[in-house]
Amino acid sequence: MSIWNGWSTDPKQDAHLAAECTQRALDMEPDNSLCLAVDGVIHSALNNAQPAAEKQFEKALDINPNDAMSWLFSGVMHAFRDNGAVAVERVEKAHRLSPIDPLGYLYNSLASFANVSNEDYARAVELADKSLALNDRHVSTLRTKLCAHFHLDQTEEMHATAQQLQR
Incomplete structure (x- = not known):
């Protein structure tokens, strides 16, 4: 880590x-x-x-x-x-197997990353937000969210996420 x-x-x-x-x-x-x-x-x-x-x-x-x-x-x-498609399939199966896992932020974070790989950037942002709601200091989640905002051409959101990452 x-x-x-x-x-x-x-x-x-x-x-x-x-x-x-x-x-x-x-x-x-x-x-x-x-x-x-x-x-x-x-x-x-x-x-x-x-x-x-x-x-x-x-x-x-x-x-x-x-x-x-x-x-x-x-x-x-x-x-x-x-x-990407295989990645999403596997992380979704993981979450179904452990839907109330204490590491839920990690499941959502890695699912966000899998969705970036699958080029589903809107879903990646959604999952990153779920992860950050559980652990707002998870650096990997912030990096993934930043990447998704970039691909969605969401400049303002990208800058806000970058500032959060810098903090």
């Missing part, structure tokens, strides 16, 4: 430490779907190793097809790969 939010003073080292943590977890429980999903996130978002990430997500979903986080994070991977 510190890397994604721009708080890390050494992103390369932090990515390495995150990978070590998931490897230790997988050494203890190789069939833990959440551990596999988090390992997939590290491969996808931090190391840009998409084939390895996809393998971990699919293994997690084979083990537990009802693991909302595995669906959510695999959706993000598909968004990174410009598979």
Whole structure:
């Protein structure tokens, strides 16, 4: 999280430490779907190793097809790969599996990102607003909302979101 939010003073080292943590977890429980999903996130978002990430997500979903986080994070991977329709499908399934999750802001944030990938910018703004209503300081959500406003040519909204992001 510190890397994604721009708080890390050494992103390369932090990515390495995150990978070590998931490897230790997988050494203890190789069939833990959440551990596999988090390992997939590290491969996808931090190391840009998409084939390895996809393998971990699919293994997690084979083990537990009802693991909302595995669906959510695999959706993000598909968004990174410009598979917008698949990304939206997966994040929506994640939210259906865990509709009142305490991390609802994260589900909405990542669904917003998936919708940007799917070029549904109005829906992305709507989901970003839902996320920000639950956590108004989530930097990734603000960045996604800013991007959606840009694509919608909403200059005033874009400037307001940029100011909120700067704060």
